[in-house]
Amino acid sequence: MRNPELVEVLRGTRTESRHRGAVAVVDADGAAVLTLGDIAAPVFPRSAVKPLQALPLIESGAADRYGFGDEELALACASHGGEPAHVAVASRMLARAGLDGAALECGAHWPSHQAASHALARSGEAPSALHNNCSGKHAGFVCVACVSGVDHRGYVAAGHPVQREVRAAIEALTGVGVSEDQCGIDGCSIPTWGVPLAALAQAFARFGTGRGLGPARAKAAARLRAACAAQPWFVAGTGRFCSEIMRLFGARVLVKTGAEGVFCAALPEQGLGIALKCDDGAGRAAEVMMAALIARYLPLAGDEPAALERYIRPVLRNWNGIAVGGLRPAVPLAVIPGDRRSTRDPGPPVTP
Amino acid sequence: MRNPELVEVLRGTRTESRHRGAVAVVDADGAAVLTLGDIAAPVFPRSAVKPLQALPLIESGAADRYGFGDEELALACASHGGEPAHVAVASRMLARAGLDGAALECGAHWPSHQAASHALARSGEAPSALHNNCSGKHAGFVCVACVSGVDHRGYVAAGHPVQREVRAAIEALTGVGVSEDQCGIDGCSIPTWGVPLAALAQAFARFGTGRGLGPARAKAAARLRAACAAQPWFVAGTGRFCSEIMRLFGARVLVKTGAEGVFCAALPEQGLGIALKCDDGAGRAAEVMMAALIARYLPLAGDEPAALERYIRPVLRNWNGIAVGGLRPAVPLAVIPGDRRSTRDPGPPVTP
Numbered sequence: 001m002r003n004p005e006l007v008e009v010l011r012g013t014r015t016e017s018r019h020r021g022a023v024a025v026v027d028a029d030g031a032a033v034l035t036l037g038d039i040a041a042p043v044f045p046r047s048a049v050k051p052l053q054a055l056p057l058i059e060s061g062a063a064d065r066y067g068f069g070d071e072e073l074a075l076a077c078a079s080h081g082g083e084p085a086h087v088a089v090a091s092r093m094l095a096r097a098g099l100d101g102a103a104l105e106c107g108a109h110w111p112s113h114q115a116a117s118h119a120l121a122r123s124g125e126a127p128s129a130l131h132n133n134c135s136g137k138h139a140g141f142v143c144v145a146c147v148s149g150v151d152h153r154g155y156v157a158a159g160h161p162v163q164r165e166v167r168a169a170i171e172a173l174t175g176v177g178v179s180e181d182q183c184g185i186d187g188c189s190i191p192t193w194g195v196p197l198a199a200l201a202q203a204f205a206r207f208g209t210g211r212g213l214g215p216a217r218a219k220a221a222a223r224l225r226a227a228c229a230a231q232p233w234f235v236a237g238t239g240r241f242c243s244e245i246m247r248l249f250g251a252r253v254l255v256k257t258g259a260e261g262v263f264c265a266a267l268p269e270q271g272l273g274i275a276l277k278c279d280d281g282a283g284r285a286a287e288v289m290m291a292a293l294i295a296r297y298l299p300l301a302g303d304e305p306a307a308l309e310r311y312i313r314p315v316l317r318n319w320n321g322i323a324v325g326g327l328r329p330a331v332p333l334a335v336i337p338g339d340r341r342s343t344r345d346p347g348p349p350v351t352p
Numbered sequence: 353m354r355n356p357e358l359v360e361v362l363r364g365t366r367t368e369s370r371h372r373g374a375v376a377v378v379d380a381d382g383a384a385v386l387t388l389g390d391i392a393a394p395v396f397p398r399s400a401v402k403p404l405q406a407l408p409l410i411e412s413g414a415a416d417r418y419g420f421g422d423e424e425l426a427l428a429c430a431s432h433g434g435e436p437a438h439v440a441v442a443s444r445m446l447a448r449a450g451l452d453g454a455a456l457e458c459g460a461h462w463p464s465h466q467a468a469s470h471a472l473a474r475s476g477e478a479p480s481a482l483h484n485n486c487s488g489k490h491a492g493f494v495c496v497a498c499v500s501g502v503d504h505r506g507y508v509a510a511g512h513p514v515q516r517e518v519r520a521a522i523e524a525l526t527g528v529g530v531s532e533d534q535c536g537i538d539g540c541s542i543p544t545w546g547v548p549l550a551a552l553a554q555a556f557a558r559f560g561t562g563r564g565l566g567p568a569r570a571k572a573a574a575r576l577r578a579a580c581a582a583q584p585w586f587v588a589g590t591g592r593f594c595s596e597i598m599r600l601f602g603a604r605v606l607v608k609t610g611a612e613g614v615f616c617a618a619l620p621e622q623g624l625g626i627a628l629k630c631d632d633g634a635g636r637a638a639e640v641m642m643a644a645l646i647a648r649y650l651p652l653a654g655d656e657p658a659a660l661e662r663y664i665r666p667v668l669r670n671w672n673g674i675a676v677g678g679l680r681p682a683v684p685l686a687v688i689p690g691d692r693r694s695t696r697d698p699g700p701p702v703t704p
Contacts (some may be wrong), residue, residue, distance in 0.1 A: 002354070009612070009633060011396055011536035011537070011544070012535065012536040012537065013533075014394075014396075014534065014536065014546060015631035016395075016396050016536070016612055016632050017612050017613065017630075017631060017632055018632065019631075019632050020372070020631075020632075039392070044363055044366075044368050044519075045568060051420065092491065105672070106671060106672075107670060107671025107672040107673075108671060109671050110466070114462065117469075117473075117613070118469070119473075119502035121469075121470035121473045122472055122473050122474050122476075132671060179375075181365075182366065182393075182678065184363035184364040184366065184368070184676065185363070185670065185674060185676040186366065186670070186676070187670045187671060187676070188670065188671060188673070189670060189672050189674060192363070194366060260361070260368055260369050261369065274702075278369075278632075279369060279370050279372075279632075280369055280370065280371050280372075280630075280631075280632035280634055281361060281368070281369035281634075282632055282633075282634070285632075316407075318456070318459060318537065318538070318539045318540065319458060319459025319460060319461050319484060319539055319540060319541070320458075320459040320541050321459075322537060322541060324536065324537040324538070324539070325536065330490075
């Protein structure tokens with residue numbers, strides 16, 4: 001199945017590049033509201049499922065044992081830019097378990113946030129695993145191991161008790177039994193399990209509403225959602241899409257990016273989950289499409305349409321600040337083929 | 353016309369992402385040896401035509417007047433990483449015309465070469481237009497204006513005499529009369545003219561062989577080719593595709609990347625030009641496809657097949673250095689549909 005064009009990149013008035021992909025908007029029972037392209041083929045969700053991967057941090061009791069608040073829980077769901085406060089919170093999480101950055105097995109890289117990267121270079125220090133965009137998630141994994149009384153070393157391996165817990169959470173929320181032949185190794189060395197977009201979208205609908213989850217899990221999901229809504233900066237960082245969108249919409253949207261053009265979101269009030277992937281792995285196009293879908297399914301008021309518009313049709317400026325083009329959805333979302341906007345009341349979202 | 357898949361991105365054994373695009377391999381008379389996808393639609397060549405844009409630097413007499421050698425000429429064809437020697441040569445070019453970096457109108461950005469960027473940050477200085485990847489090309493434009501006795505200010509505008517010369521060179525080599533409605537503004541603020549891939553490939557076949565060019569232009573092209581072959585590091589920088597490929601093959605390949613997934617090359621001994629564009633603008637896929645095409649059309653010996661293989665099937669490693677996947681051509685190039693490998697003798701290449 002060939003996926004449709006989702007996003008166009010314009011230079012002047014002409015299309016310079018184009019991005020194909022697939023989209024699933026699904027409710028917690030798995031009923032599709034919108035599908036574009038192939039939503040049955042497994043995709044590696046990469047970091048887009050970090051909120052699901054953080055469930056064991058709460059369910060194991062680690063978050064309570066170590067006194068984690070919104071900052072720590074948001075960082076556990078984060079692909080952060082390595083800004084100083086991101087690094088400090090990751091370090092603090094490990095310190096609560098009596099450990100430090102040496103316990104992290106995600107590898108080191110320079111902060112993706114340019115000013116943070118330059119400041120680190122100026123300090124004369126090299127980047128550590130604490131600067132890795134996944135350090136909050138990994139600090140959470142280490143804490144789960146510690147509170148569970150198992151050796152945290154080797155926690156990135158698929159067979160380690162922590163990853164088995166993470167896998168079980170993903171299987172439960174997606175409703176898909178993942179398999180070894182659909183397993184890849186992520187950038188931070190943990191397994192990434194291939195799952196159809198439809199199942200990912202359903203997982204986020206469940207995560208956003210608690211529907212189909214047991215009470216403890218629904219409460220854990222709601223606590224993670226509330227943390228991301230309260231501290232969206234810790235989920236990504238300065239000027240980043242996920243942080244800005246959640247700053248705009250608070251608890252009304254949980255949104256999380258993943259590498260290679262994956263994006264997931266929950267719209268708790270609408271009872272919907274969204275999962276999309278650009279075929280070519282382009283994050284720029286995934287952001288445009290996610291912003292357009294949020295605008296499609298979330299009732300907007302006041303300044304919200306204008307605030308979203310700059311993500312739906314971002315302007316490209318060159319090094320002199322001249323507007324040279326922009327991105328825009330290739331599908332007019334008001335008339336998406338196959339769009340069956342749900343009219344069923346999803347019921348009230350679960351609150352912590 | 354839907355373009356075919358050119359490159360797959362694997363994670364483990366599974367395809368994670370895929371890149372579509374179009375390819376033209378053409379001789380200097382415009383006879384197609386290989387075409388994949390739509391080679392008639394105009395594409396913005398962006399920086400891939402820098403070698404063509406550098407022709408006026410020689411033809412105007414500026415290169416001789418200012419005593420430019422291989423380093424300056426290679427930098428005029430470059431999208432460089434902003435490493436110190438790149439910046440120094442751009443500065444030197446301007447000094448020969450009695451000017452400095454303030455004459456550049458390309459805008460400033462941090463060096464794309466990470467170590468150079470960090471070193472600049474450590475120095476406490478801000479990036480200047482000299483660090484812009486296009487600073488060598490722009491220094492050349494300024495020199496053309498100076499030697500021609502026209503005001504260099506405003507040299508980036510389509511109506512400035514320098515850009516009119518550049519446009520005329522592109523039109524002559526591509527054989528296409530470009531039009532205002534096919535004009536975009538490039539990242540460095542000069543016009544980029546939309547041209548079909550087939551015409552771009554023919555332009556590079558002409559540039560590589562001198563066929564179809566007057567003697568002075570053929571000699572200018574040969575001088576630029578020789579400069580890039582002699583100083584490939586100045587065309588891109590440390591570890592970069594263009595520099596590494598030309599270091600490997602010397603004068604046998606001229607290769608130049610452009611933004612948004614464009615790549616052009618000349619194979620002078622084969623009399624061929626290559627132009628390709630990935631639909632989605634992905635440079636990683638454009639490199640894989642260009643490496644595969646070079647391997648297809650250039651007779652290889654000794655270590656050359658192995659040296660090219662790491663660009664044709666690059667391994668993706670994560671932050672711990674673990675091989676997690678890789679890229680590979682989606683089209684088996686030994687059996688490309690429509691491939692009519694030229695057997696006609698292209699004649700000897702023009703030498704300076």
